[in-house]
Amino acid sequence: MSRLPDLEAWAAFAKVVERGSFAQAAEDLGVSKTTVSKMITRLEERMRASLLHRTTRKLSLTETGRLSLERAQRILADGAAIEADILEEAAVPRGTVRMACATGLGVQALSPVLPEFLHLYPDVIVDLNLSEDEIDIVSEGYDLVIRIGESPDSTMRASRLFSFRRPLVGAPHLIERIGVPDHPADLAKYPTIVATNVSWGRTWEFTSQDGESVSTTVNGVYRVNHAAAVVDASVAGIGLALVPEFFMWQQLRDGQLTELLTGWSAPLVSVYMMTPPGRARPARVRVLMEFLRDHFAGQAWAVGIEC
Structure with missing residues (x-):
């Protein structure tokens, strides 16, 4: 099996050419000048070709470096764009929330309040599936599942939304x-x-x-x-x-x-919000969860709201 490409080193190469020096590239990347130099050396050894002419006064591209530069710049730009998009997604409520809920609970308690949420967050789309089927959050690509009773899958992130009585x-x-x-x-x-x-x-x-x-x-x-x-x-x-x-x-x-x-x-029954494993929930999911907590906290029949 072929080794994975050294994307980090290619990005560093593009940054060195952009800044015109190892020191300034290292400052931009938040690493030491020695680390940048080692990444370029590692890349040249792997390619079995020089990418840069180094002198005490300046750097210049070799022919191999010149031919490689445009694609290395794309690697750097694409990586920066991916991170920027993810950071923005984590901070700004925007995009689609794929959501599932048991039919009865969804029709009676959930769907009546979702229009208010959509008015508050016009850049968020809710794709709601009401079903009695057991949902596999990860394989089916759901962001949020409202489930009655705790999930048997301990790998999911579970947050109790409320409990209810059964008089x-x-x-x-x-x-x-x-x-x-x-x-x-x-x-x-x-x-x-x-x-x-x-x-x-x-x-x-x-x-x-x-x-x-x-x-x-x-x-x-x-x-x-x-x-x-x-x-x-x-x-x-x-x-x-x-x-x-x-x-x-x-x-x-x-x-x-x-x-x-x-x-x-009769024993109380709890309703849980389930999300996929991982540390960060996108902003669109976080604000929906917060909205639901706030809403159900105001219902006389909801017991034990968690903040």
Whole structure:
């Protein structure tokens, strides 16, 4: 296998010719004059040809050096341009953010606020994919993934966005008809609505204020794979349901649903912002993450916002 080209030395060669001396080139490059001299010598030994005529008074190009100069200058210019673009990308919010989020969370909580972000940052484009599929952030080229629950991939950078409650709720007219459960174990006797697309599904876990834990399996008179449909059925009085609060806080506020078993709570569920491994996030990603933190910090149903 051929060795990689000595791009550093070619760039140094172009800088020496531009400045007309090893000392001034070294000053521009932030290295010693000896280091620059060694890079040029290394390059000439590799090429088996001289690139510069050196005298005590001046430098001049050999024929090989003259033929090589234009391409060496391009190497120097292209390298500087790449670094400038990356530094600008890291500092200025501009460009496309490829983003993915679970469908329910995205439709209910995320997509309604993104237009405000786009008004604030007109040079940023958001490419949002709403999907229930497991996303491979790196191989699929995503900048930001909003994920419910922690990612099993510890190589990703994870930042908790917020956590949410899952209250047990029921429609007032249903509760009036069937009564109120006194204990989570009673739920097996009540009509329930089951979300089939989540890990808690038919097994509902609760912890009391005294620390008692109970796990109850419910049958479900209605089973559906989207929380919005669970909320609709709950309001219609089909059964009791365990629902993420961000899906039905308005129905709770308006009295269409009533929270039950308030002395018990289901475990909180966390939502994470996942980004690819690496130390620096581009400005367009940083400002979007900051915007989302600020927005969800103002939501009454969002628990444990991290700054």
